Amino acid sequence: MRKITTVRLIIGAALLLTAGYNTAFFRQVLRVYPPAGANLLYLASLAVGLTCFFTLLLALCSSRYVLKPLLVLVFLVSSLAAYFLNSYQIVIDDNMIRNISQTNIREAAELLSPLLLGYFLGLGVVPAIIVSRLRLADRDDPWRRKLWRTARLLLACLAILAALLLGSGRFYASFFREHKPLRSYINPTYMVYSLIKYGRQRLEREPAAVKPIGLDARLREPASKKLVVLVVGEAARADRLALNGYRRPTTPRLRADRVISFAHMYASGTSTATAVPCMFSPYNRPQCSYRRCRRTENLLDVLRHAGVAILWRDNNSSSKGVAARVPYEDFRRPTVNPVCNPECRDEGMLAGLDDFVARHRDDSILIVLHQMGNHGPAYYRRYPPAFAKFKPVCRSSQLEQCSRAEIDNAYDNAILYTDYFLDRVITFLRRHEHRFATAMVYLSDHGESLGENGIYLHGMPYFMAPEAQIHIAALMWFGPGFKIDREALRRKASRQRFSQDNLFATMLGLFAVDTKVYRQSQDIINGSQPPARPAVPPAPGCPGG
Numbered sequence: 001m002r003k004i005t006t007v008r009l010i011i012g013a014a015l016l017l018t019a020g021y022n023t024a025f026f027r028q029v030l031r032v033y034p035p036a037g038a039n040l041l042y043l044a045s046l047a048v049g050l051t052c053f054f055t056l057l058l059a060l061c062s063s064r065y066v067l068k069p070l071l072v073l074v075f076l077v078s079s080l081a082a083y084f085l086n087s088y089q090i091v092i093d094d095n096m097i098r099n100i101s102q103t104n105i106r107e108a109a110e111l112l113s114p115l116l117l118g119y120f121l122g123l124g125v126v127p128a129i130i131v132s133r134l135r136l137a138d139r140d141d142p143w144r145r146k147l148w149r150t151a152r153l154l155l156a157c158l159a160i161l162a163a164l165l166l167g168s169g170r171f172y173a174s175f176f177r178e179h180k181p182l183r184s185y186i187n188p189t190y191m192v193y194s195l196i197k198y199g200r201q202r203l204e205r206e207p208a209a210v211k212p213i214g215l216d217a218r219l220r221e222p223a224s225k226k227l228v229v230l231v232v233g234e235a236a237r238a239d240r241l242a243l244n245g246y247r248r249p250t251t252p253r254l255r256a257d258r259v260i261s262f263a264h265m266y267a268s269g270t271s272t273a274t275a276v277p278c279m280f281s282p283y284n285r286p287q288c289s290y291r292r293c294r295r296t297e298n299l300l301d302v303l304r305h306a307g308v309a310i311l312w313r314d315n316n317s318s319s320k321g322v323a324a325r326v327p328y329e330d331f332r333r334p335t336v337n338p339v340c341n342p343e344c345r346d347e348g349m350l351a352g353l354d355d356f357v358a359r360h361r362d363d364s365i366l367i368v369l370h371q372m373g374n375h376g377p378a379y380y381r382r383y384p385p386a387f388a389k390f391k392p393v394c395r396s397s398q399l400e401q402c403s404r405a406e407i408d409n410a411y412d413n414a415i416l417y418t419d420y421f422l423d424r425v426i427t428f429l430r431r432h433e434h435r436f437a438t439a440m441v442y443l444s445d446h447g448e449s450l451g452e453n454g455i456y457l458h459g460m461p462y463f464m465a466p467e468a469q470i471h472i473a474a475l476m477w478f479g480p481g482f483k484i485d486r487e488a489l490r491r492k493a494s495r496q497r498f499s500q501d502n503l504f505a506t507m508l509g510l511f512a513v514d515t516k517v518y519r520q521s522q523d524i525i526n527g528s529q530p531p532a533r534p535a536v537p538p539a540p541g542c543p544g545g
Helices: 006-020 023-032 038-059 067-088 094-101 105-109 114-133 143-167 169-178 180-185 189-203 252-256 272-280 290-295 299-306 346-350 353-359 404-430 486-495 500-510
Strands: 225-233 309-314 328-330 365-370 436-444 474-478
Touching: 006 038, 006 067, 006 114, 006 143, 023 038, 023 067, 023 180, 038 067, 038 143, 038 169, 038 189, 067 114, 067 189, 094 189, 094 272, 143 169, 169 180, 180 189, 225 404, 225 500, 252 404, 272 290, 272 500, 299 309, 299 365, 299 500, 346 365, 346 404, 353 365, 404 436, 404 474, 436 500, 474 486
Parallel strands: 225 365, 225 436, 309 328, 309 365
Antiparallel strands: 436 474
16 A cells, blocks of 8 residues: 655645635635635635635644544544535534534434435545555654754744735734634634534533422412413524415414414524523523523423423424423324324324313413424425425425525425414314403524525524514414404404514413513513514523523
8 A cells, every 4th residue: 555644634634624625615605705816815815814724724724543534533523514515615613513413313214315425435445545545655654853943843833824914914813813714614613613613512510400480379369270381493584474465375264363473573593402492591592502491491491380281392403491390291203193104293293182181271381392494405205295286396405406486496395284284273262262262373493595696494503693583473363362453453453573582481471470580571471572683681580591
């Protein structure tokens, strides 16, 4: 087998990482700095600088026992990252890694494709085999010689980087200060940084007990008991609801039901693993961290303290820890869900709910239904054949190989099925209006990119997420038992901006719960609406993180 020096192996690997695994990064750079005039020199400078950066990192790991195994691992993992960066423009940050770690096998299987296999073989397996079979010509050199060789390589890289920074200072000042999102596309360093960040969060010592909140919660004596169904949607965009002005009739049943659509509702995160814990937490988005949510009770706990009977049914990946202390039922299996053809449908979660209500006829009740909804990329699987109204549809998980019209058709058919499912929820609630004040609240966890600017799916870091991933569908419906000025609320819903931050107070308001952690100013129905984006300090009584 051919021999190669350590220095040449490091430089060769750095060049390959720059040229073969960072096409998505350079594509994003070209959008900001078009290839013309002085920009051509700046782009060449950036390529050289990135190669030197990779060389520096690899040189620090140039031990004979570390370098080759490290390169094998880097090539294998980076090949997968390159596929998702190029195909979907998915940035792999710590939230995305958390989302991946909580994805079940069925969801992961939808992302498998021949192109993914091609990336893994061509950019992963082949370079890994080549590296593993190479012999280092200088592996037996004295350690002093190896140290001096590594030092010279490090000094050379630092000198080149310094020269680039001095020669193109204005460009790099702009690049680092004004275009921070670009760095998120560098493969594999941003992914490695995110893995380390996620690992630190996982290794944090778990609290001995979750910090309780709302122990003082009490139900005010209402005229009737409450029965509320809270539907947590999946990847539903606000602009794909006909109720919000979309050109296609995607919500005919909900329009007939006279639901109230909140046209300006925004998510607290761009992935299920982030958004769902945040929407149930007592914190606003800027204060809602993974650590805080994990260590503090949530909306369901406060309602439980108040005496509300609670049931969580899940047809998605899980409750992300939200339902850890309330009854939980998994409806992703045909043995439990009676509507599977072959995918288990959201409407199956309605089976047997009348029995649950009958067992709690003297209590106020909250039922949470976590939808599969518009989970991508296989939108065509999210609805039964009867709902394939818009054709032709994209029948592939490789969305970049489908036309925008085909993707839109499949996605809109899934919205049409959600329209049907929510109408079924309302029908269920109407059967119990004689005993309960009934209501339905629907709130999607996040939005979805459908190819705008070449971006697909969701999960972008919040600070750089496109509107499509955070502007979400949200609805409310009230039975006659709720004494609410519906037209006033409808006007507010069409004009004001809200966010998932409002869910905590609004649900406590719906159930008429008295507690110190209730903030009337964030109650959509009973309070005035503050701006959704700026940080709002926790109210007195809200726990710290």
